[in-house]
Amino acid sequence: MSEKEITERIMEDDEIHKKGGEVSPALISIHPLEESIAVAIGSELRVFDLVGTKPVVLHDHAGGPSHSDSIRSICFGAKGTLFASAGDDKLVKIWKVDSWKCIRTVSSEKRVTAVSISHDGLFVCLADKFGVVWVVDLNSQGENQCPVDKSASPLLGHYCSIITSLEFSPDGRFIVSADRDFKIRITVFPKKPLKGAHEIQSFCLGHTDFVSCLAFAFSTDDSSQGFLLSGGGDSTVRLWDYLSGSLLDTCDIGSKLACNGDKSKVKEDGCSVVTDLCVCHNGSLVSVSVQSFHGVILLNCNLIAKTLSFSMAIPIVGNFIPTSMATGNNSDHLWMVMGASGLPSADPNVMYPVRVKVIAGLKKFHSDIEVQNLSILKDDDIPGSKDSLMVLQGSLDVEKDEDSLVHTAEALKTAMRNLLIKRQYSVEKREVRKKSRNDRKLKRKVV
Amino acid sequence: MTRNGKQMEMNKNSSHHPRKRFYRARAHSNPLSDSHFPIPISPSEVDYSHHYPYFYPDGWNSNVNSNDGTASKIQFADIGCGFGGLLVSLSQLFPDTLMIGMELRDKVSEYVKERILALRMSIPGQYENISVVRTNSMKYLPNYFTKKQLTKMFFLFPDPHFKEKNHRRRVISPHLLDEYAYTLQTGGIIYTITDVEELGDWMRSCLEEHPLFQAVPEHELEADPVVKLLSGATEEGQKVARNEGQTFQAIYRRIELED
Ligand SMILES: C[S@@+](CC[C@H](N)C(=O)[O-])C[C@H]1O[C@@H](n2cnc3c(N)ncnc32)[C@H](O)[C@@H]1O
Numbered sequence: 001m002s003e004k005e006i007t008e009r010i011m012e013d014d015e016i017h018k019k020g021g022e023v024s025p026a027l028i029s030i031h032p033l034e035e036s037i038a039v040a041i042g043s044e045l046r047v048f049d050l051v052g053t054k055p056v057v058l059h060d061h062a063g064g065p066s067h068s069d070s071i072r073s074i075c076f077g078a079k080g081t082l083f084a085s086a087g088d089d090k091l092v093k094i095w096k097v098d099s100w101k102c103i104r105t106v107s108s109e110k111r112v113t114a115v116s117i118s119h120d121g122l123f124v125c126l127a128d129k130f131g132v133v134w135v136v137d138l139n140s141q142g143e144n145q146c147p148v149d150k151s152a153s154p155l156l157g158h159y160c161s162i163i164t165s166l167e168f169s170p171d172g173r174f175i176v177s178a179d180r181d182f183k184i185r186i187t188v189f190p191k192k193p194l195k196g197a198h199e200i201q202s203f204c205l206g207h208t209d210f211v212s213c214l215a216f217a218f219s220t221d222d223s224s225q226g227f228l229l230s231g232g233g234d235s236t237v238r239l240w241d242y243l244s245g246s247l248l249d250t251c252d253i254g255s256k257l258a259c260n261g262d263k264s265k266v267k268e269d270g271c272s273v274v275t276d277l278c279v280c281h282n283g284s285l286v287s288v289s290v291q292s293f294h295g296v297i298l299l300n301c302n303l304i305a306k307t308l309s310f311s312m313a314i315p316i317v318g319n320f321i322p323t324s325m326a327t328g329n330n331s332d333h334l335w336m337v338m339g340a341s342g343l344p345s346a347d348p349n350v351m352y353p354v355r356v357k358v359i360a361g362l363k364k365f366h367s368d369i370e371v372q373n374l375s376i377l378k379d380d381d382i383p384g385s386k387d388s389l390m391v392l393q394g395s396l397d398v399e400k401d402e403d404s405l406v407h408t409a410e411a412l413k414t415a416m417r418n419l420l421i422k423r424q425y426s427v428e429k430r431e432v433r434k435k436s437r438n439d440r441k442l443k444r445k446v447v
Numbered sequence: 448m449t450r451n452g453k454q455m456e457m458n459k460n461s462s463h464h465p466r467k468r469f470y471r472a473r474a475h476s477n478p479l480s481d482s483h484f485p486i487p488i489s490p491s492e493v494d495y496s497h498h499y500p501y502f503y504p505d506g507w508n509s510n511v512n513s514n515d516g517t518a519s520k521i522q523f524a525d526i527g528c529g530f531g532g533l534l535v536s537l538s539q540l541f542p543d544t545l546m547i548g549m550e551l552r553d554k555v556s557e558y559v560k561e562r563i564l565a566l567r568m569s570i571p572g573q574y575e576n577i578s579v580v581r582t583n584s585m586k587y588l589p590n591y592f593t594k595k596q597l598t599k600m601f602f603l604f605p606d607p608h609f610k611e612k613n614h615r616r617r618v619i620s621p622h623l624l625d626e627y628a629y630t631l632q633t634g635g636i637i638y639t640i641t642d643v644e645e646l647g648d649w650m651r652s653c654l655e656e657h658p659l660f661q662a663v664p665e666h667e668l669e670a671d672p673v674v675k676l677l678s679g680a681t682e683e684g685q686k687v688a689r690n691e692g693q694t695f696q697a698i699y700r701r702i703e704l705e706d
Binding site: 130132154156157159160161181182183187195196197198199200202203205206207208245 | 488490589590620622623624625628657659704
C-alpha cells in the first residue's frame with residue numbers, strides 16, 4: 001500500500017469512527033417500585049407515569065429542551081425519589097421524581113459517559129470521557145441560581161480510559177466503575193466523598209475485551225452483600241466476588257449463540273458483544289442482551305453455589321435487538337427498548353424509530369418448567385397500554401417501520417464496535433498518522 | 448524494533464554487556480498513547496518463572512500450586528526504570544527479594560533485559576532477583592500486582608511534563624496514588640526523587656495531601672540504605688550529579704486510614 005492509500009484508508013476509518021461515535025443507543029430505566037418509566041433517545045427524555053397512566057411533563061428550570069446532545073446514561077436512585085440523566089452535552093440533570101422537577105444541573109468539562117445516584121440519595125456520581133469519576137453533593141446549595149453549576153469534585157480516576165458503567169453496591173458501601181480497558185474497579189465509597197475515594201477494595205480482572213455493563217445479583221431475603229455481574233466485548237458474562245475481586249464463574253454467550261455457526265466471524269462482527277444485563281427474580285435470573293440476537297438470553301444465577309449457567313434464549317420475532325433493559329425490584333416485568341439516534345445515513349428530519357417491548361412472567365419463572373410462563377406482552381397488555389407506548393416510542397406503528405429497525409440494528413453494531421473496541425493500527429498506519437499530525441502542527445506554526 | 452545483526456550476535460554471546468548506543472530511543476514517551484504490547488489479563492496470568500528462573504526451578508505452575516506459593520512474590524517495583532541502574536544496585540542489597548522494573552519504551556526495556564542477562568552470565572548466582580517488563584505502569588499496574596503485594600515502589604527522575612495540560616501524564620498524581628496505595632502493603636514505602644524543583648513540589652504535595660500516605664521521618668531516612676541509592680544509582684541520577692544539579696526527594700509510607 002502506498003502512503004497515500006494508507007492515508008486515505010485512515011481518513012475513511014476516522015470518518016466511520018466519528019459517525020459511530022455519534023450513534024447513541026436508546027436507554028430505558030424504571031422506577032424501583034414501577035411508578036414510572038423513562039426512555040432516552042438522542043437528546044430526548046421521555047417519561048411515563050405508570051401509576052397515573054399519563055405522560056410526565058418534565059419541569060426544567062432552564063426552560064427549553066433539557067439536553068442538547070445525546071443522552072448516554074439515565075438512572076433512578078435506589079429509593080426512587082431521584083432520577084439522573086447525562087450525556088454528550090456535558091450536563092448532568094438531577095430530577096425529583098415526585099414532581100419531575102430538575103433540581104440541579106451540573107456541568108462537566110468533558111462528555112459524560114455514566115451517572116449513578118448513591119443509595120442514601122445524597123450524592124450523584126458521574127464519569128467522563130477521560131476516565132475521571134466526579135461526585136456532586138446534593139445537600140450543598142451548589143451554585144443553584146447559576147445555570148452552569150461546576151460543583152462536582154473529583155472522586156477517582158481510571159487512567160485515561162472511557163468509563164462504560166458506574167454502579168453502587170447494594171449495601172451502598174462501594175462504587176464500581178468499569179472501563180474500556182477490560183477493567184472493573186471496586187472502590188470504598190467514603191463518608192466524605194468530596195475528599196475523594198482513595199481506598200480501592202479490589203479490581204475484578206478477567207474480561208479480555210471492553211466491559212460494557214455491570215449489575216448486582218443479590219437476594220433481598222438474606223443479608224449477604226451479593227455478587228457482581230459484568231458483560232463485555234469478549235461476549236461473556238462474568239460473576240464476581242467483588243470484595244476480593246475473584247472471578248467465580250464465566251458464561252460464554254458467544255459459544256451459546258450459533259452466530260452463523262462460525263466462531264471467527266462472531267468475533268469479527270462483534271455480533272455477540274454483550275450490551276446490557278438486567279437481574280431479575282430475586283437475583284436468580286439474569287437477562288442478557290447481545291449485539292445481534294433478536295431477543296434476550298436468560299442465565300441462571302445460583303447465589304449459593306456461586307455459579308452462572310445458560311438457561312434459555314428467548315427469541316423475539318420482528319427485528320428486535322434490545323439496546324437497553326430495565327426491571328423494578330422483584331418485578332414480574334422486564335422492559336426492553338431498541339433504538340438509536342445519530343445513525344449515519346438517517347434523515348435528520350425523521351424521528352428515530354424506538355420500539356419498547358415487555359416480557360412478563362419473571363416471578364413464576366422456573367428453569368425446569370418450559371418457556372410458557374414467560375410471555376412477550378402484546379402492545380395492548382403492556383402496563384400503561386398504548387398510552388405508555390405512545391410516549392416512550394413516540395408513535396404506535398413502529399412495527400410498520402420494519403426497514404428502519406433493521407437499519408437501526410446494523411448501525412448499532414458498527415457504532416458499538418467503533419465506540420468501544422480499540423482501533424488497532426498497523427505499524428505503518430501509525431507512522432503515517434504521526435507524520436500527518438506533525439505536518440498539521442508545522443503548518444499551524446508557519447501560519 | 449528489529450535488531451541489527453551486530454546485536455543479535457552480541458545476544459548470543461551474552462557475557463558481553465549490552466551497549467546503550469544500540470538501544471538509542473526517544474527521550475520522552477507519551478503514556479496516553481495506546482501502545483501495542485501484551486498485557487496480562489490479571490496478576491495470576493503472569494508467568495514469573497521466565498523472569499526469575501533461579502527462584503522458580505520447577506517452573507511457574509508448580510510454585511503457584513505449592514502451599515508456599517506466596518514465598519517468592521515480587522516486592523519492589525521500579526516504575527519508569529530507564530536503563531535499570533537502580534535494580535542492579537538493589538539486587539546486591541536485597542539478594543533474596545524479587546524486584547521488577549517497569550518501562551514503557553521498548554528499546555530501553557530490551558536493553559535492561561540484556562543487561563541483566565549479561566550480569567547473570569558474568570557472575571553466576573547473582574542478579575537472579577531482578578527483571579524488567581515493558582508496560583505502561585500508569586494503566587496496567589493492577590494487571591501485574593495484587594492488593595498489598597509490594598513493599599517498595601520507586602519513582603526516580605520521572606518525566607516532568609511541564610505544561611499544565613500535560614500534568615495528567617505525570618506518574619505521580621492524586622488518582623494514581625490511589626492505585627499505588629492499593630498495590631503497597633501497609634508500611635510499604637514510596638521513594639521519589641527529581642532534579643526538577645517544580646515536579647519535586649508537585650510529588651511532595653500529592654503525597655502530603657493523600658490520606659493513605661505519611662512522610663517517613665528524617666531519622667528513619669538516615670538509617671535506610673535505600674535512600675542513599677536514590678540520587679546516584681540510576682543513569683539519570685548520575686547525569687544530574689555530573690552536572691552538580693540539585694535533587695528533591697519525597698519519601699512516604701503507606702498507612703491505614705484513621706477512622
Ligand atoms: C527520565 S527517565 C528516568 C529513568 C530512571 N528512573 C533513571 O532515573 O535513570 C523516565 C522513564 O520513565 C519511563 N516512563 C514514562 N512513563 C512511563 C509509564 N507510564 N510506564 C512505564 N514507564 C514510563 C520513560 O520511558 C523513561 O525511561
